[in-house]
Amino acid sequence: MWIDLAITMAKIIFILAITVGFFAPILTWVERKQSAIMQDRIGANRADILGFTALGLFHIMADGLKMFTKEDFIPQGANRTLHTLSPIIALIPAILTFAVVPFGGKYTLWGTEVNLVISDLNVGLLFVFAIASLATYGYVVAGWSSNNNWSLLGSMRTASQMISYEVTMGLTIIGVLMVYGSMQLTNIGAAQEDFWRWGFFLQPVGFFMFFAASIAENKRIPFDAPEAESELVAGYFTEYSGLKFGMFFMAEFIEMVTIGAIVTILFFGAWHIPFLTTATLLSMFDFLGDSGANLIVMLIHVGVFFGKVTLLIFVQMVIRWTLPRFRYDQIMKLGWKILLPLSLANVVVTGIVILALN
């Protein structure tokens, strides 16, 4: 009982530390540096402590300090309660998804089985989907409660964009579900031990559609119509300052990590290394004893998982900084007229192939 509780607490702390504590702040720096490299600039390097700049890493601290000390501004005529509540509504779902994300397999350490997922729901895949659909409200309410027409336009675009791409997302998830026959994310991860059984090979079209839909859900370029810096000032969070703005900012970066994690689990073999099964890995570290080998393999798998996540985040950043943007009507057209029929066809074709192979 107590040891289970301790293990669960450890997992929760680990996930919070790595997403909120590590990925989110580091990504703000990576995004700056990476965009600088892509645009042939030097990028953030001015913030220094006693002359040390540490490649601009101190900018994270400077940013944090700035957000903490800025005036918390609520515009006249705004709905104060909802204006304050909406950054929280936006941030919570972003973090909550990690409750069902497995970042490793099952390992036996000194007699206790450790399952590297906080909550192993049998409807885990649907849980991710449900939470993603809840994330909309923070942004929608934010724009509405600001009493600003730019914000309102931004949040209306958010609502319509989310509705449109959620359908595609749901249908691509069905493809994955049919292939692996399970909605439990740990099962889907475990089923991809063989390299050629990775979701990317079994559902190639599904992968591209899912990735596009999830970037659209995160409202990043090329699907940035709700923010639309060049049209709507900053869209739904135009009227936000200080730490509330920071929360929207954080939510976006954490969601990037979430997308990376979910795509890794569904399409890129979760924590598995290509052509290296868990059994072979275990036998390689046999000399450490049973628990020792399990421990080493666990660390390797967690490392591999977050390595893949990092790679996928990098892909998202590269897409963002090539700076293509869809117009609002193009986003709708792509969602309803191209992605939706394609995802439906994907489900049908997947069904036919599964039927033919059996």
Added chain:
Amino acid sequence: MELLIFYPLALVSVILAFLVVFNKNAIGSAVCLIGMMLGLAGVFVLMQAHFLAILQVIVYAGAIMVLFMFVIMLLNLKDDDKGWKMRERNVWLTSGTGVLMIGVLYKFMDTTAEAEFNSPATVPDNFGTAELVGTSLFTDFVLPFEVASILLLAAMVGAVVLAKSKVD
């Protein structure tokens, strides 16, 4: 132990349900309604119906309420609807429906009052999972299920026809 989770959930759901009715602005009501649906989803989880709980969140809290909000924003109901009043006839209809609803609730309470609380019914292990819900939908309840889908299809066609005639 379960009551410790149930009572806060139930309390929050009921309070939010009242707030839906008494809230001054439409978006506030919608937010409260979403909160209430999440509370209900929690109650479903307590009853071992995980799949139903998730569906409640995806369909009602997730999809339908986003559309509600979208429509409310499109109509842009703000403070200028203070002059809005219910029509006389609607007041009577609403009260009548309320009385009927209380009757239904009384019937529910009557049935639950007879149940013994200390002997919960045994449920199979896979109760409430997606597999079981799917199997029963496609075997025992296949006719109602198909009828419902035809109804939805008809509604969809109707919506398309209505929207088309306005655009052209």
